[in-house]
Amino acid sequence: MAVWLRLTAVVAGLALIAGLSASAVARTEDTPQSLRAEAFEAAQWAIASDAADALAKVSARFAQGDDALGRLAEERETLITTRDRLERELERLYAVDGADGQTQRAATRTTYETTLARLKTVDADIEARFPAYSELTSPRALSVIEAQGLLKPDEGLLLVLVNPEATYVWGVSRDRIEWARAEDLGEEAMTASVARLRASLTTAASRSDPGIDPAIFAGRPVTAFDRAEAHRLYTRLVQPVESVFEGKTTLITVVTGALTTLPLAVLATEAPIGSDTGPDAFSTTNWLIDRYALATLPSVSSLKALRCYLVADPAERSSGCPPMAGTAQASTRQAATRGFSMAAFGAPILAGAPQNGSRGAPSADGVMGEGRLADVAKLRALPYLPGSKAELDTLKSRYPRALVRTGAAATETAVRQGDTGALSQSRFVVFSTHGLMAGSTVSEPGLVLTPPETATEADDGYLSASEAAQLRLRAEFVVLSACNTAASDGTPGGEGLSGLARAFFYAGARSVLVSHWEVSDVATTELIADTFAALDAPGADIGDRAKALQTGMKAVRANRLWAHPAFWAPFTLVGEPG
Template identity: 30%
Template sequence: MNWRSRVFRLLRINYCRPLTGLLVCTLEGGIGKPSFPVESSYNSPYSDRITVLSGLPTAKTVKADSPDSIFEQALEWYHQGTVVGFEQAIPLLKNAYQLYQEQGQVQQSALSGLLLGIVYKNLGQLEPSLEYVQQALAFYEQSTDPVGMADSLNQMGLIYQIQADMDAALNAYSLALQHYQQVEDRGGEAYTFNNIGVVYDLLGQYQQALDYYNRALPLWRDVEDGYGEAATLNNIGIIYDHLGDYDPSLHAYEQALLTYRTLEDRLGMARTLNNIGLYYDAVKLPQQALTYYERALPLWEQVGDRPGQASTLNNMGYVWADRGQWEKSLGYYEQALPLWEQVGDRKGKASTLNNLGYVYANQGKPEKALEHYQQALSLRQEIGDRPKEALSLYRIAQVQQEQGELEEALETLKPAIAIIEDMRINVASQELRTSFFASKQDYYEFYIDLLMQLHQKSPQHGYDAQALQVSEQSRARSLLDILAEAQGDVSAGVNPTLLEQKKSLQKQLSLQEERRIQILSRSHTEREAQVIEEKIKTLLDQYRAVQALIRVSSPRYAALTQPEPLTLEEIQTQVLDEDTLLLEYFLGKERSTLWLVSSTEIKSYELPGRETIEQSARKFRDALTIPTQRIRRNVMETTAIQLTEQILGPVAEELGNKRLAIASHGALQYMPFAALAVPGLQEYKPLIANHELVNLPSASTVAILRRETQGRKPAPKTLAVLADPVFGQNDGRVSTRGTSKAQPLPPDLERSARESGVLFDRLPYTHQEAESILALVPAPERLEGFGFSASRTLATSDELSQYQIIHFATHGLMNSTNPALSGLVFSLVNADGEPLNGFLRLHEIFNLNLPSELVVLSACETGLGQNIQGEGLIGLTRGFMYAGAPRLVVSLWSVDDQATAKLMIDFYQTLLAEGKSASQALREAQLKMWETSQWWQPYYWAAFTLQGEWNH
């Protein structure tokens, strides 16, 4: 191995995520879920592993004043891995670089220039870094050295990445890859695949990142490079953390740890042990988390890595705080704080200060809490860390509320909410998404609670109306976050050029915001700060201009992505009529709120907290759906009356016989209001006996639907039905000539099914149900898709846009654990048993073209996770509404096929033959079943709900 290649083995130890910053994340106490770690740019490419340098020329073989001798001295300084070492290396490298050029030594000129670029990069001085790397590339091109060119391009990619120019980074990596492949340098290929994976990881495109990491892994193993293999395994673990798929995450970390231990790499071990600690913290196993943190701590100390040590101490403090062990938590935070100060890391310091404030607040020391929160807030404002600035403001407002300073708390909280709304543009940033967006509902919940407390204090000031608007705002925000997590673009209804501009600007803004935080967190020049601020301002101006164009040219898309929730007055004039009451719920930890809104007034009521309502809701749903309970009429009626008293009791005298438009929240979104009791009666009578019922994602949604469908011509034909798909090779309809080997489900479908507790059994009665419905419509006016024809291809075709009513009789998944995995399942195999893509995911539903009057999902089912959220149902409902349907009929659980067939036939007869509205037709069909001895149980009829527009 020659000198250059030996030195470049050193340079290629840049395996980790090439972005400057901390090795690991620091957890913020008490809000949302923790964000997961990222590995940083040059995390010790100069540790004790650099034994490869032993073959370099020594002092005995080179002249003292020769460029080789000077270069060797520079390497010794570089080897120290400190800021001082890098700064001392620069003049030596510049001297060697000049001498090599004067002597015409092209290869050594290239190598010393490249190392200069890397040293400047490690110091955060990116302009000279890029300049020297580009010069090195020119020297390697001059000598026609493909490996040198590739190594230079890889370093350019790292620099572009740090500058948040991801397109340029990907281009540089792509060129590097071509050169490595030209000479079959498999180690170089692995290095580059890893770096490309990092780019996609930073862009939030996790499947692409995983694909590239998995391409790097076997190459590292082929060249027996344990360091590269372990670093890529760590990156794979981080990807699975981002996706919330924790088992493969732990497996990757454990493999990385084993490799680092074999290599006796203490830094790698420390990093991985910390990552495993974060894993155990995320899955709520705090004692295991602490065990791994405790194993990481001495390793950080041994390698002298104070940021890593401070991060782990901070994480340990978080675990103890989460368990309410305030004194223990305090001890760890107080150890972390001076370490951040020693290394001048203002971001880490702000995180620990905020956590200290949280501990003091919970210890009943508001003055000390405010002092630490204010210090954290100042640092975060200085470094431009806006998401964490919102968190500090939120914490300060909480203390103010607890001290009875409600008006002051409101004024403190308002800018935090403004930051949340403004940060929509940064959805590409994983750090912001995991540490910030995941906890957004806490902000809205606190905002509503604060406004309602102020309403109690000053009822005449309209705080309850403001709180209602915040409730609407939170629902729109929640839907956007589901779509962000769905990892797919909603492209229907928007100019594709504008959409591409918007996406590009979002990515650039996210990355430049992160870059600003990194720059301002450390020592920096005024020029550096000025340049990054100017970049962000320019990008923001461009982004807002694109948003304005979208609002003008694509109003439907703008209503989804730039929502403007209605005020009370707008709800009363644009949504409600004199026959309709809005019941809007918001479930809070301490207390919940119900707003009763008519076309002329608003009233608000305090309800029990979320846990109490959820407990009653679970009992009620179990009494309806569990076979051993649903046959016991007294159990069903008792649980119905109990839940009714909690959520409708306060408004019993206000309801009359009016239509109820219900905007539920949380667990209530999966509750069949039709089977609740009429409030105020001594004996059970279903609510639907007195009221027509409609469910809404939000009140604002109705106004949007009316704007979008106003003046729209009806589709030319009447009814399309897709029913009874083929889900597996064991279905009798599959040809025996086909393969007998069972095929696994696609990963996203398998995961959603597992989380929802769904088995893809055939739905035999759906065929009979569909044929009975189709018989109500003349043949030219209908479309049928049975068996293999009930396919994803047909469901996504433009053919369905020709029908006013679209009926899907197939498994629908409303995933309450991961709403982004909600969707519909069509035929999964063809006639020969070969696998098909039959899963229509949430973001794909948004992109359908269905300008229909009604969509019916007659076989949906929901597995209620431990943490009940309504976003699975809301996402699916809003997806079809965005696709063009103003109303849907959706089932909340999978009902007996025969009962579904009966209800659907009665529903369609009333709808089509008598011309009644969908909400009226559904109510009549449900009452008819309730009054029949065979079908009286609400299990058979109450699952079906009308979502959306009620006007005919």
């Protein structure tokens, strides 16, 4: 609450100064520049994100560069995951009546208390032996000068803070900062606006138009994509500060609230012409993705984590990073050799017939068994994904040194045991399969792999978020080519970058490609193939993921069947743009 009050006071001061004469400003203690800078920091303190916390923690391990700390930090994350799982299990067991329920509760509580005791011991050990780790895992807000120093010459930063009464935006480049206030977009109005656009992205498109691929819209209500609303959001969130981004080609965004569930790529930069259902509605629309390659971060401080600590070579650290003691980083990130360019898993063996050409599936609740394990029969009944097989075959042909597991080889055992070495050595990691959102009870989001005959703790055919978090990666780019991999529940207003995105940041990824809604199997195959083609095109910077995704989106849109943003815009790059 104190943060909100200070932010409100600072913004009020900005508004007051804006209306004063030059002589009055000279007599005022606060200046527009100082207030803009203070409000920029206050806004950051108001943002809480699990994904940002994940980035900070893994970057702290790499920055400290001590094997003993690495083991302790890994154990700590495992204990936290176990603690959270046991808390959910205890909650479930309280609903189990009788002696059996009482016995299970007692056993689970004993394990829970043992876990808490060990976690306390590990925390004390880390605090005593590695005090810098605590500082790195509790990052502070970056000042304007610090943020500017971490930006590249061709980048801009857009910070959007959704407040109950209004939305505040800041535009930052290496040499400029501007701010604006959208009074008509408080939290309630923003949530309604995003919900309206998301509805048209997940249930829209005219089924009567033979020029639009009906795959992911079959049997659903017809709602035209509201280009006027998409343009209105652009005029409130980007346009007021866009002069700061003049000449920039990449825009890094940090957004809050309902906006975390909406890719800003779908904002229209010009007022729409003609009907939203007209045959040329989409081909004549100018989108934000046409103007900038886009990447999003869970917090502004994530820039420091990504560009100062999570780099493969100390020489690649941003010039805006603080001095680094010793050669700790070189001894961690460089220790992993690139034995594989890519490790990819997907196209699991499933018995269900492909439905509507999408990678949609029930929530995780729909596939869980009696306990913590997935029901392998329910998993096996999910629709087969022919597009996933085509996608991974294309990547295999592009990267001959890649490790690609499909069909019977795409198992949880391979991911968590057999292929851990390849995963830790790969520059790119891809999962192409069904992604399930978190359930309404205790079920975690996760990725579907080929189910075993019998579910075990080691392999139940479902790679949950907590299991993914325990992988050890050095990947620059993790692609979750599935449905709804961005959010924990996919609802506007919720934590939009949690669940699987957070898990893969914990595992060590520098950037993660995630989706915001049910995706077309065929269009997604084309999008991922085109993105990787752009990554290693002659003369391209193989590390520039944001621009490669921008190229992939444009290639998909060139096919009139996929001109609707539901097909080309579901994916967002979270993390280092390149």
